[in-house]
Amino acid sequence: MGQYLPILALLILAVLFAAISFVASGLFAPKRTTSAKRAPYECGVEPAQDTPDRFPVRFFLVAMIFIVFDIEIIFLYPWATIFRQLGLFGLVAMFIFAFAVFESFVYLIGNGALDWGPVKRAVRRELVDPGRTANTTIRRVGAEGRMEFDDVDTRTATPGEAA
């Protein structure tokens, strides 16, 4: 257990260093806080949208496949230390294991669960109609009226090249 004594000592030293830094900063730093300073950061403007409520399931699947690989790797370490003694038997056992893991990996990829790029490409509609009226030439200020995204083509687009 003695091997872990220096690690423990370094851990305590690191924690102390961080804690003392915080205390020192608390002593030296000015405290002139305002509600604007404590508001969520939005590059100096009023936040227009709230924090997103949920994230894509894709992230969850990444963590899931990571667990699978992590466990495979964890078995690879002890195998790697004595694989010469185990010889062909160990090699075959590891091949079978790796094949099963690879299979699940291929299944995941085949489902497109690890594809991240955008699939849809927004097609710009012409901004100005041939028949020009006051409504079309003088467009409204702001996001609306600038471009319309409802016309979306899913078939011709390939992932990764959309704007």
Place this chain on the structure above:
Amino acid sequence: MVAQNIFFGIMAAIMIWAALRVVTTKNVVHAALWLVIVLAGVAGQFLLLGAEFVGVTQILVYIGAVVVLFLFGIMLTRASMGEDENVNLPNRIVPATVGVLLFGLMAFATIDYWRDAELPKDGSPTTVEAVSDSIFSDFIVPFEATSVLLLAALIGAIVVARKE
């Protein structure tokens, strides 16, 4: 040996307290963090018992992967913060009973299997080679079965995750 027992006791006490906090806190992310403390305690106890490889596996797989998966799971359902009243089920009796039964079963199995087994007195650690030896001899079938289990888990995850 005495110091080892004292540390073991301290860790066990912290773990029990943290485990209680896991089920009583109303903030889901906090619950996950308390769980990390419980798992870190398990890793620490393995280290104390000289099972270094198992201890570090505990950190790599459970803290480094499983709880990260939990956190992703929390973030993809509700990333917003604050306490959640729905976390405490009104019907707590059933899960509590299942928990106690599971604990009893595991405790019985452990005690029944090990009985009077003693740890080496000189505190010499179990080497990675020894772990490897038993994986690739006595436990070769569970080892291969693990891969199939992982495959099943992953297919399950995809089926659940797909929106249809």
Place this chain on the structure above:
Amino acid sequence: MPAIFSLDPLFLGDAGNLEILAIVLAKVVIAFAGLMVSVMLMVWWERKFISDLQNRIGPNRAGPFGILQTLADGIKLFFKEDLIPDQSDRFVFKLAPYLSLVPAFLVFAVVPIGGDFSNGGDGLISVFGNDTYVQLADPHIGILFVLAMSSIAVYGIMLAGWSSGSKYPLLGSVRASAQMVSYEAALGLALVAVLLKTGSLSTTTIVREQAGEGPEFLGLFPMPDWNVIVLGVVPFIIFFIATTAELNRPPFDLVEAEQEIVGGFHTEYSSIRFALFFLAEFMNVVTMSAVMVTLFFGGPAGPDLGVLPAALWGFVWFFAKLFVFLCLFIGLRGTLPRLRYDQLMDLGWKLLIPLALGWVLFLATLDVFSDRGWTSGGERLVVTGVFLAAMLVFAGLLMVAISNGKKARERDGEEVFG
């Protein structure tokens, strides 16, 4: 017994000995101070080097050549207002810097930074009559400790982003943790290749195995017995790319892509809390460079060229190798554009991980068959050929799966796993 052999002999004696305790504490303090100083110099050198690449002058006010710039910045940050956002989770917000900084410190504990490994030396040095290694600790699991710490470091970033209660940090931290988790798998697989050769997880043993002379370069002169050469360059390249991604260094710095998500996970952090994240980030660059030197470039092992005492050459070789890696990281930052998130994920999952797994199995197959007496060139060629044919089948399978995945996505739209 080889297992005990790799352990630091300092602890084999009486554990309660005060002298040993004093040596341990001295080593810890030196390691701590050395890390801080090296980070300080690294930050300065990075700014100086980058300025040169960009035709600027860089820091030149504080101290000679601006070498004290980092120290000045650090001191300045103590005097800056420390803000905790209203919408934050205060406890986790304060906890996150610790979770980032502490693992960054601890990784360094298992890196051998000196000692004499030339002419079959075992790297031990003698301090007041006690033999010890020039590294803090040498546990059996050695290199796995590095992986364990880097898996804990994910928490610092993830919780910092989540607890800020603000959207850019949250986006940055979810991105970051998915990225780090993805490349950790590639990192772990590349590491297995090293273990195949050394057969031990202990860092001292890994270095000792790389000391001495390796295969000959075209029959002309012997190359060093470094893992980067012996294992084929592939595991090292995978490890290097994965490390760069783990460190969130350019070109993998999507975590703090300032055009998209401001500062990423530490957007809401200010004052010394920010400084600690910054410190941890650069400390990780230094320690992971040191880990790569240990695993693939023989660590402190190198020839004893005389002039200096033999024990000092270990330090010289180690720091020379470390410096090359630090410059490499800075050069990458100065030259490469940032990847897109889909490119990042494709590179990690669809190329590095299958390649690393295949390479490990390839090395193992070669070794197992040469142990069975298949040692001649022709027999090795047969093994390689059969293995390559099998791998081609699997690679084809993977290709089909990738194109199927793309088709499925185009058919069903993005929302299937939305």
